[in-house]
Amino acid sequence: MDLLKKIKKYNLKGRGGAGFAVSDKWEAVLSSKNKDKYLIVNGAEGEPGVKKDEYIIKYHTKEFLAGVKLVLNYIKAKKCILFLNHDYSKYDTKIKAYIEEDNIEIRYKPINAGYVAGEESTMLNILENKRSEPRSRPPFPTESGYKDSPTLIHNVETIFNIYLVSIGKYKENRFYTINGEVRNPGVYNFPANYTIARILEETNNLPSFKFFVQHGGQASGEILNSSQLKKQASGCGAITIYSYKNSNDFILIKNLVNFYFNSSCGKCTPCREGTYRLKEMLSGEKMNWPHFLELIDNLENSSFCALGSSLAIPVKSYIKNVNPDFKPEL
Amino acid sequence: MKKFYIKINNKKILVSEKESILEIARKNKIDIPSLCYHPDLPVKGNCGLCLVEIKGFKKLVRACSVKAKAGMEIKTNTASVAKSRNLNLELLYAEHANKCSTCVNSIDCQLLKLAKKYKIDITEFPKRKSERKTYKFSKAVEIDGSQCIDCRSCLDACQLLSGIKHLELKGRGVKQEIVPKKQEDVFSGLAAKKKGFACVYCGQCALHCPVGAAQEQEQLSKLEPVLKNKSQDEIIVAQIAPSVRVSIGEEFGLKPGTLVTGKLVTALKKLGFDAVIDVNFGADTTTIVEAQELIERIKNKKPLPLLTSCCPAWVRYVEYYHPELIKNLTSSRSPQMHTAGLIKTYFAKRNNISPDKIKIVSIMPCTAKKYEATRKELRYKGKDLIDFVLTTRETAYLIDKNKIKFNALKDTKMNNMLSEHSGAGAIYGSSGGVMESAIRTALHVLENKDIAKIDFKECRGMKGLKEASVKVKNRKLKIAIVNGLANFQKIVDHIDKYDYIEVMTCPGGCIGGGGQPIPTNTDIRLARMKSLYSIDSKKKLRKAHENSYALKALHYLESQKIDKEILHTSYSEKNK
Numbered sequence: 001m002d003l004l005k006k007i008k009k010y011n012l013k014g015r016g017g018a019g020f021a022v023s024d025k026w027e028a029v030l031s032s033k034n035k036d037k038y039l040i041v042n043g044a045e046g047e048p049g050v051k052k053d054e055y056i057i058k059y060h061t062k063e064f065l066a067g068v069k070l071v072l073n074y075i076k077a078k079k080c081i082l083f084l085n086h087d088y089s090k091y092d093t094k095i096k097a098y099i100e101e102d103n104i105e106i107r108y109k110p111i112n113a114g115y116v117a118g119e120e121s122t123m124l125n126i127l128e129n130k131r132s133e134p135r136s137r138p139p140f141p142t143e144s145g146y147k148d149s150p151t152l153i154h155n156v157e158t159i160f161n162i163y164l165v166s167i168g169k170y171k172e173n174r175f176y177t178i179n180g181e182v183r184n185p186g187v188y189n190f191p192a193n194y195t196i197a198r199i200l201e202e203t204n205n206l207p208s209f210k211f212f213v214q215h216g217g218q219a220s221g222e223i224l225n226s227s228q229l230k231k232q233a234s235g236c237g238a239i240t241i242y243s244y245k246n247s248n249d250f251i252l253i254k255n256l257v258n259f260y261f262n263s264s265c266g267k268c269t270p271c272r273e274g275t276y277r278l279k280e281m282l283s284g285e286k287m288n289w290p291h292f293l294e295l296i297d298n299l300e301n302s303s304f305c306a307l308g309s310s311l312a313i314p315v316k317s318y319i320k321n322v323n324p325d326f327k328p329e330l
Numbered sequence: 331m332k333k334f335y336i337k338i339n340n341k342k343i344l345v346s347e348k349e350s351i352l353e354i355a356r357k358n359k360i361d362i363p364s365l366c367y368h369p370d371l372p373v374k375g376n377c378g379l380c381l382v383e384i385k386g387f388k389k390l391v392r393a394c395s396v397k398a399k400a401g402m403e404i405k406t407n408t409a410s411v412a413k414s415r416n417l418n419l420e421l422l423y424a425e426h427a428n429k430c431s432t433c434v435n436s437i438d439c440q441l442l443k444l445a446k447k448y449k450i451d452i453t454e455f456p457k458r459k460s461e462r463k464t465y466k467f468s469k470a471v472e473i474d475g476s477q478c479i480d481c482r483s484c485l486d487a488c489q490l491l492s493g494i495k496h497l498e499l500k501g502r503g504v505k506q507e508i509v510p511k512k513q514e515d516v517f518s519g520l521a522a523k524k525k526g527f528a529c530v531y532c533g534q535c536a537l538h539c540p541v542g543a544a545q546e547q548e549q550l551s552k553l554e555p556v557l558k559n560k561s562q563d564e565i566i567v568a569q570i571a572p573s574v575r576v577s578i579g580e581e582f583g584l585k586p587g588t589l590v591t592g593k594l595v596t597a598l599k600k601l602g603f604d605a606v607i608d609v610n611f612g613a614d615t616t617t618i619v620e621a622q623e624l625i626e627r628i629k630n631k632k633p634l635p636l637l638t639s640c641c642p643a644w645v646r647y648v649e650y651y652h653p654e655l656i657k658n659l660t661s662s663r664s665p666q667m668h669t670a671g672l673i674k675t676y677f678a679k680r681n682n683i684s685p686d687k688i689k690i691v692s693i694m695p696c697t698a699k700k701y702e703a704t705r706k707e708l709r710y711k712g713k714d715l716i717d718f719v720l721t722t723r724e725t726a727y728l729i730d731k732n733k734i735k736f737n738a739l740k741d742t743k744m745n746n747m748l749s750e751h752s753g754a755g756a757i758y759g760s761s762g763g764v765m766e767s768a769i770r771t772a773l774h775v776l777e778n779k780d781i782a783k784i785d786f787k788e789c790r791g792m793k794g795l796k797e798a799s800v801k802v803k804n805r806k807l808k809i810a811i812v813n814g815l816a817n818f819q820k821i822v823d824h825i826d827k828y829d830y831i832e833v834m835t836c837p838g839g840c841i842g843g844g845g846q847p848i849p850t851n852t853d854i855r856l857a858r859m860k861s862l863y864s865i866d867s868k869k870k871l872r873k874a875h876e877n878s879y880a881l882k883a884l885h886y887l888e889s890q891k892i893d894k895e896i897l898h899t900s901y902s903e904k905n906k
Contacts, residue, residue: 114502131499136375136395266506269378270414272480273421276504277455286456294417301390302378302414309389 003074006165015174016042016120016155017216017235018306022162025152028142029075032150039077040127040146041068043084043156044109044118047217048259050238052175053156055187057084057091060160065098067163072104075152079103083123086111115219115263116307120153122265133265134305155236176233178205180214180241196239197229210244212322219259220310223318249326253315254282260311270299271308282328289327334400339407345398352380352393355406362406363415363444365422365540366481367394369851370837371490377481378418379444382406390414416448424455426541427462427476434550434727435542437581438848441479458504465510469547469704470531470697471844473497475507477543484508484535484544491534491837493816494647496527508544513906528650528906532643532815532835533697533721533844546697546721546845550728553691553718557602563687565604567677569669570594570693572610573759573840574722576861577695580847580854581726582736587857589865592741594693597729599742603691606744607677610751612669613758613767615884616640617874619662619897620764621771624830628776628807633657635810635828638764640664642702643835643844645901647815653903655825661898665758666692666699667708669748670715671896676886677748692719695759695843698835707899721845750879753866760859761813761839762789762796765832769800769809770873776802784872790863792838792852795820797828813837 001009004026012022029037045053056064072080082095086108095106109117113132116122121135124146145151154162157175164170174192179185182205190199196215200206213228214221216235224231233239242252261275274295281287300312319326331346338351338360345354350373355362366377373394380393385403390411393404405411423445430436444450462475473484485508488497498511513526535544560566570591579588595606624636637658639645648655663671670692674685692699702708703716720728729736743749754770757763766789773781788798789809794817800807808828812818814837825831836842838855841862871877887893 112502132502136373138397261503264503266480266501266503268376269418269421269480272504272506273418273425276458277421277424280455294413298414298417301410302381302418304375304378304392 003070003162003166007162010165010170010172012158012161012165012170014155015157015161015236017047022154022158025142025154026075028140029150029152032143034150036147036149037075037077038146038149038151039068039072039075039080040123040151040153041080041082041156041159042118042120042123042153043082043088044123045085045088045156046109046115046118047219047236047238049177049179049214049218049221049240050236051177052187052237054085054088055175055177056156056160057088057095061091061094062098063163064156064160065095067159067161067166068104069101070166071152071154071159071162072101077103077152078149079105081127081146082106083127084108114265115259116265116305119305119307122305123153124151131265133267134307174237177236177238178203178241179238181207181211181243181246182241193232195230196224196233199233199239200229200241205241207241207243212242212244212247212318214238214240214242214314216313219256219263220307220313223314223321225321228321249318249323250282250328252318253326253328256311256314257282260308264308268302268304268308270302271304274299274303275311287328292328334398336398336400336402336404338404347397347399349398350394351382351391351396351398351402351404354398355393360406362393363419363447364394365440365444365479366483368483368538368849370538371483371486374482374486377422377479379415379422381411381415381418383408383411416450419444419448419450420455422479423450424457425459425479426543427457427460427474429474429477432551433542433545434548434724435539435545435848437727437730438723439542440540440848462507466547467510467529468531468701470701471529471533471536471544472547473508473510473535473544475543477541478508479541479543480506481540482508483538483540487534487538491814491816492530492532492643492835493819494527494530494651496529497535528646528904530643530646530650530815530835531698531701531844534836535844536697537836537842537844537846537848537850540848546724547700548724549700549718549720550724553720554728556689556717560602564689565683565687566602566689566691567605567607567673568598568603568691568693569607569609569612569666569673570598571666571695571699571759571840572613572756572763572862573695573843573846573858574693574725576759576858577841577846578722578726579736581723581730584737585857586854587859587861589861590736592743593736593739595742595744596739597734597736598693600734601728601732605746606742607669607673607746608744608749608751609665609669609692610755610758611748611877611880611883612665612667612672613755614752614874614877614880615668615672615897616662616665616758617754617764617767617771618880618884619668620660621768621775621875623660623662624768624772625775628829635825635831636660638832639901640758640764641698641834642696642705643698644815644833646698646701646904647818647835649901649904652822656901656903658825659901661900663708663897663899664702665755666694666702667715667899668897670703671710672748672883672887674710674715675890675892675896676883677746679886680747689717690715692716693722693725694719695722695840695846696836697721697844699845707901710895722843722847723845726847747879748883750877751871752874752877752880753869753872754874755877756865756869757862759840760790760862761834761837762791762811762832763839763862764834765789765809765811765830767874768830769807771875772807773800773802774873774875785867790859792856792859794837813839
């Protein structure tokens with residue numbers, strides 16, 4: 001059966017975080033009249049606490065590259081770029097052992113490119129040697145991406161899944177990165193419909209102490225209390241455990257704010273200035289809690305890119321689910 | 331183009347698919363604020379003020395970045411829009427060091443207008459950029475980092491309109507800053523030369539800055555005491571450029587393009603100027619001198635094409651970036667310098683005033699004219715001819731500051747020996763105007779008879795590159811008009827196919843100059859242009875060489891053997 005038909009049959013979803021239907025992206029790229037099409041594999045993996053792309057690159061190198069070539073040939077791309085986290089250059093030789101084609105290139109994310117470098121339009125800017133900043137969307141990359149040409153962008157795990165679909169071995173599983181205060185940290189593979197509770201049980205990671213959980217990454221993931229674990233892990237499938245004993249409300253919020261402040265590319269007001277003022281409030285006498293929350297809401301509502309707006313997710317869910325009485329003490 | 335309906339604030343509007351929500355709203359007089367959007371430049375979506383709610387969208391949407399789709403229902407002033415918009419405005423205001431009380435651009439400042447409109451508490455956050463540096467470019471333009479709100483319009487104006495890439499954005503996050511690019515050593519032969527991306531002083535950065543962070547280097551604070559403490563035997567003369575009379579009214583709420591020559595003269599007299607002289611007069615002498623040179627170059631097959639030199643930013647561009655073209659620049663000085671030269675010689679002599687007792691103040695649409703006035707090559711008897719150069723904005727600020735009710739002023743005529751001008755002189759302020767004026771005169775001389783055709787419409791309009799060929803005797807004169815310096819790239823590789831090229835750095839020419847009122851955009855430029863061409867068409871005197879007063883003045887200079895010094899100059903390669 002035709003690969004695209006198989007992908008449709010499995011209703012394959014992207015594994016980069018947003019869960020967009022793979023076939024929709026393919027059809028958009030294939031329908032473009034522009035002959036110069038590009039394939040870009042996003043392995044920037046900038047979300048703290050997520051290591052599944054690395055796991056696939058390290059342990060499933062051959063299958064991953066077989067997937068790359070399948071897609072490359074199917075959409076008749078002029079070129080494929082593997083855009084990888086700079087830490088993964090240690091696998092460079094390993095990856096290259098499977099590449100004979102001259103039109104597959106590896107580019108490593110620059111160390112100073114920041115969190116936003118994994119955002120797909122920012123990645124395109126970096127690949128074109130422009131500032132590491134998001135672009136306006138629309139146009140979407142499938143219509144006008146790399147070098148203004150139709151560009152198919154897939155996460156490493158999505159490519160791996162496409163390979164599994166092609167050989168008929170796709171089982172609707174996904175990779176989970178488990179970390180934090182757990183006995184058995186690591187990357188695991190389970191059915192995509194497992195709940196967080198079940199995954200923790202299966203990996204023997206369910207804590208005996210009082211804890212809370214962040215799922216979807218340590219920067220942008222939602223925070224849940226221990227009674228809310230009947231949910232599936234979101235985003236790129238990370239699960240982080242925090243104990244009440246070893247965590248501090250204020251430091252947790254401060255670390256989040258600092259991470260976003262340091263990552264802000266500077267393009268838009270709500271993120272550049274907003275995170276600066278949030279940081280200022282947390283480090284000085286200028287704390288005004290209602291104003292603090294307004295700035296968080298404002299980021300969520302008006303940040304230019306999805307990364308900027310995601311600071312609201314952990315901060316608001318922490319306050320809602322873990323400590324409704326939270327107010328910073330300076 | 332497809333047409334369909336959308337709703338903004340429940341009002342049904344017929345729109346076409348290529349328009350953004352912001353463009354549609356503004357066309358329909360629905361107010362959506364923005365600081366980083368400028369119709370001259372690509373959409374950036376940085377400032378976060380043009381937020382709207384669209385039914386079915388989870389997040390607020392930037393109206394500048396989203397194109398209308400059939401059936402869209404948009405709300406521009408919901409509680410959540412107001413909350414985010416005001417907060418972003420507050421955040422932007424906290425970036426901007428408060429210098430409003432002395433800021434020349436405060437009358438045009440869009441940040442100040444929005445802060446007043448939305449009643450933003452400007453002290454909510456402490457200022458964060460007070461320590462930033464001010465970069466000064468010659469005596470023309472400056473960028474004050476302490477006032478910058480990171481909208482980046484200056485960057486785009488510099489790169490896309492002027493095409494010189496002098497400015498760059500350095501650093502990330504809150505550390506980002508607009509800075510001039512550093513010069514680097516470039517080796518040519520054995521000698522190392524400093525080369526890089528030099529500023530041409532056009533001021534397009536200032537014209538596109540919504541908050542006056544990029545602005546002219548003001549000279550008002552030095553001029554004001556001079557006007558105040560004037561001695562009995564001293565006279566202060568204002569000379570006004572062709573394009574200011576059709577733009578300065580905008581600073582007082584008049585429609586773009588409103589002709590206010592008479593009011594401007596009255597205002598200047600009220601401010602203490604003893605005489606107001608018309609640079610249109612100098613435009614006529616420039617035309618006569620330049621047309622003569624064109625004819626000589628054609629006859630002697632001397633370097634062609636002839637390049638205009640009345641735009642000082644363009645001259646600076648040639649000297650720095652294309653020194654091989656210096657030989658092509660006309661030796662004729664610009665109208666500003668012609669007029670000033672005539673004031674210090676002809677006007678002084680005829681009015682029996684010692685030239686040393688005359689102070690000249692240029693009222694210009696331009697920031698580069700400030701630089702031109704200080705150029706060593708353009709001195710007379712070792713001294714600068716011009717004492718101060720004010721932009722249109724500075725002039726309006728001065729009028730406003732002195733509480734002169736501009737719109738209520740009666741008209742005053744210039745009425746002196748340097749005020750009568752042709753229609754050709756009037757259109758110097760528009761892109762193509764210099765060319766059209768010169769052709770009117772050159773054709774007359776080459777054909778040695780009166781030419782019926784006066785209007786050369788192929789020279790007019792807002793196209794980036796205008797080309798034409800004009801039949802004269804047994805040959806064709808090939809001309810090109812570059813409207814906006816970035817467009818010079820379109821002809822740089824084949825300029826030898828032309829005989830005569832006009833280049834104006836600013837889009838639209840001087841009516842879109844770096845010192846003009848803010849906002850300036852295509853509609854406003856066209857309105858100002860139209861007004862200049864209507865001065866021309868209403869004049870009986872349409873050709874520079876028919877201006878007997880100008881001929882008389884030129885004759886005077888020749889008789890005194892100072893015509894060369896006053897009317898001509900030369901240029902040289904610049905490495906800084």
